[in-house]
Amino acid sequence: MSIVQDLRGSRELLLNLTRREIKGKYKRTALGQLWSLANPLAAMAIYTVVFAFIIRVQPEPGDPSGLDIFALWLLCALLPWSFFTNVVNGGMGALVGNENLIKKVHFPRIALLVANSFSWMFSWSIEMVVLLVALVIVGANALPWVPLVLVFMALMSLLATGVALMLSVANVYFRDTQHFVGIFFQVWFYLTPILYPVSMVAGVSEDIGPLFGSVTVLDLYLLNPIGEFAEAFRNLLYDNRWPDLATSLTCAAWSLAAFFLGYWIFKRHEKGLAEAL
Structure with a gap:
């Protein structure tokens, strides 16, 4: 049974699970969904103080936008990273956390993982809207790039869900x-160009030279899929230009490969999950 058939037959369950996840995140808190903004904004403030004023990391101004605001440059990559880790961490514990439900009711177990991803996508969308408003206020021409931003958000959701599918089984x-x-x-996190630009790594790589053959530190560093997504989101939101074709293809390849591999692994173990739990 394909994933489309799995989810089509349990649309109502998926919707209810997603609602439960969204409401349960900040249940009985004073700020509610505003915590989805407070956490990344607090991280942005801390990192901005440390890396913009103490360590003094200075990325190039946006090209061609001309923006030179470290906090916004940071958020363009920090929000996707936070989404990725939230989806993976939440999905990794989805099966163990719903042990009683899995043992008592027969339903497509993948619905738990997809609902987790949808709930975090909801929070991430709120954060990205706030970021978009801030960018427009300071003069960035980010609005025309929104459709492509949505495409990369969907790709990153596939990547995160695929990794979560694999790790949820491993965690059982x-x-x-x-x-x-x-x-x-x-x-x-620190091996990803979130707090610093890739140009810093390129400089270090040039100083060190080839590690073996013609392979350099930068070549190995660029294998990081989240780094490619960080670059793509910064190109769209901060620079206001098309991402490189190689970056776009790499993001798509990583996302599709991770998702289908995760789905294949999950389906192979799905029947034995209740017994293993």
């Missing part, structure tokens, strides 16, 4: 998975 059989992933994400 090996509960230490979530702890290893937490450590890995800390390392991955």
